[in-house]
Amino acid sequence: MPTTLNNIAKQGVNGSTMMPVIQGVGRAAIEIAAVLRGAVFRGALGEAGGENVQGEQQQMLDVLSDEIFLEEMRSTGFVCAVGSEEQENLLVIEEYSHADYLVLVDPLDGSSNLDVDGPVGTIFSIVKRITANADQPLVSDTLQSGRNVIAAGYVLYGPSTMLVCSVGDGVHGYTFNPAVARFELSHPDMRIPETGGYYSVNESNKDSWLDGMGENLKRMKADTGLGMRYVGAMVADMHRTILKGGVFLYPADNKNKTGKLRLLYEAIPMGFIMEQAGGKSVSSGIAVLDIVPEALHQRVPVYLGSTTNVDSLLG
Ligand code: AHG
Ligand code: MN
Ligand code: MN
Numbered sequence: 001m002p003t004t005l006n007n008i009a010k011q012g013v014n015g016s017t018m019m020p021v022i023q024g025v026g027r028a029a030i031e032i033a034a035v036l037r038g039a040v041f042r043g044a045l046g047e048a049g050g051e052n053v054q055g056e057q058q059q060m061l062d063v064l065s066d067e068i069f070l071e072e073m074r075s076t077g078f079v080c081a082v083g084s085e086e087q088e089n090l091l092v093i094e095e096y097s098h099a100d101y102l103v104l105v106d107p108l109d110g111s112s113n114l115d116v117d118g119p120v121g122t123i124f125s126i127v128k129r130i131t132a133n134a135d136q137p138l139v140s141d142t143l144q145s146g147r148n149v150i151a152a153g154y155v156l157y158g159p160s161t162m163l164v165c166s167v168g169d170g171v172h173g174y175t176f177n178p179a180v181a182r183f184e185l186s187h188p189d190m191r192i193p194e195t196g197g198y199y200s201v202n203e204s205n206k207d208s209w210l211d212g213m214g215e216n217l218k219r220m221k222a223d224t225g226l227g228m229r230y231v232g233a234m235v236a237d238m239h240r241t242i243l244k245g246g247v248f249l250y251p252a253d254n255k256n257k258t259g260k261l262r263l264l265y266e267a268i269p270m271g272f273i274m275e276q277a278g279g280k281s282v283s284s285g286i287a288v289l290d291i292v293p294e295a296l297h298q299r300v301p302v303y304l305g306s307t308t309n310v311d312s313l314l315g
Pocket of ligand 2: 106108109110234266
């Protein structure tokens with residue numbers, strides 16, 4: 001009998017209480033994967049015609065994925081609010097506004113890959129509400145450091161659909177088995193190699209990187225001879241980095257002076273997974289999980305990966 005996603009209830013101190021929310025993420029993942037597979041037949045590829053709060057063109061699939069995710073979080077009954085890349089403001093779930101949990105989400109990560117049938121993902125993290133006395137959950141409930149995250153993970157929509165998550169007791173990967181329509185444990189206790197494999201970055205930006213990162217990368221390449229891989233979807237690049245070792249980075253540059261990737265629904269969940277997998281996550285000289293967030297859509301530079309490789313890049 002294979003271990004299924006539901007068995008996460010047995011893992012870690014937060015396992016049982018997280019179960020309904022993680023099951024909701026699993027249902028959203030199954031629906032989003034189906035929508036992605038059928039998108040070309042429904043005319044659902046291409047731009048939606050609007051911009052999100054980041055000033056980025058929304059794809060129709062960004063909007064659909066956001067709706068699916070929100071609906072599944074609502075249906076759990078345990079989520080009082082969702083902070084999403086695709087929504088300017090915190091979305092309060094009115095009928096459960098006293099529920100315990102808030103979820104931060106990048107519903108569709110790497111959406112520039114959609115037109116070329118490339119891998120995309122979903123990234124999420126879950127925090128406990130801290131303003132228990134207020135009528136409604138507040139944005140300040142989302143502005144908690146990564147040390148307060150109680151569960152986080154990602155879904156990778158590749159040749160198979162994988163849900164990789166942690167409730168603070170290591171990282172476990174579940175693959176969707178279409179024959180029985182459920183996630184089954186395929187990658188128990190994922191650990192990143194101490195040193196590895198590849199560096200992963202959009203190197204075309206190197207002349208505009210800040211903080212001397214161009215020189216750092218040049219030195220690291222000369223010292224280690226690492227190979228290079230870059231998908232352009234953080235989920236896919238991080239998944240490979242965890243399995244094969246190495247370092248993923250998105251430094252600050254002249255265009256994105258505080259970095260491009262978003263703290264609450266990209267950097268923190270991936271930093272949580274990285275630390276739980278035995279790796280390192282750094283931003284502006286401190287651990288990503290030690291950053292005190294200031295805004296829902298805040299951006300930060302990120303350096304995530306095998307301890308040896310992150311140290312050799314930043315050292
Ligand atoms: P999103 O599609 O959610 O906006 O995220 C895109 C992010 C991330 O997935 C990836 O690592 C990075 O943007 C790629 O950026 P570049 O195209 O600038 O390399
Ligand atoms: Mn993203
Ligand atoms: Mn996105």
